[in-house]
Amino acid sequence: MLKPVVKTPCIGVCSTGIGDAVCRGCKRFSHEVIHWNGYTHEQKLAIDGRLADFLSRCVSNKLVVVDHALLRWQLQVQQVRHNADHDEYCQVFSLLKAGAGQIARSEDFGFSVNAEFRSLGLPRLRDLIDQEFYILSEAHYDRYMRTPDLFGGEGH
Template sequence: MFILDSRLMSRATTSLSSQNTIKTPCIGVCSTGIGDSVCRGCKRFSHEVIHWNGYSQDEKRFVDKRLSSFLSQACSHKCTVTDRALLQWQLDTQQVRYTAAHDEYCWLFQLLKAGAGQIRNPDKYGFRVHAPWNDLSLVALRDAIDEDFWILSTAHYDRYQATPDLFEQG
């Protein structure tokens, strides 16, 4: 097992009331303030960052679903969760903050964010790395997943937010 940096530790909250409330995905490194259309930290669009506090829970849930879907896709492309229960046990034991309503690939990314440099045997945490990425350190793998997550969010923004509807008649 590894010991996490106490600055990153916060026990998972899985009560029903916390699952119904969508918390801000902000991680404190917002790049929209310096001109990015998609935040390199949380991957929200600039207008979502600006208007987040005014969004209804349904609007927040819609954004959260998109973000968790993209993160899951980026993570599952490079890793497989082999034991969901073990992964969740490790998250709880290591006191890694995660959202219980998200899938196991989002959980895996939270584990990698908190302790990629300290994990020596992924099998003991309920996951394996796919062959093409086996040579990467888990820190480099985490960063590659994060980059893929940002690319997916940016592509979505470019297609559906920045580009006018190609079929709209003017």
């Protein structure tokens, strides 16, 4: 039986080519970007799972999905490209990426913004979530991937 394809997380905004260890677009590590096509299905699933988990954490710290069916319906009606295998918080982020500026009432899309973040507005909230997603990915890279430089410079 064929395994479903794990789509590349690439969003076409790669910063690894300019020296970033973590891509500012998709949040993969530079070696993951370079070797993606050579990875096994299981390796791709592991990377995709890590990214989805990090994104979900960042989103769920700022808002709550209150109506899963409404969210799914809006994703379909608005024709928002998203990964149906990811949880509802990743799907809300897909919605925010596609049109945060066009959403007047988050409740009409199945989610509610936590009180302390409501004054930001959805475009700013989307950017804040994306920034935190990058920081979390970078921290993970620094903790588990970066090798110490034995010659006194910064490790890579």
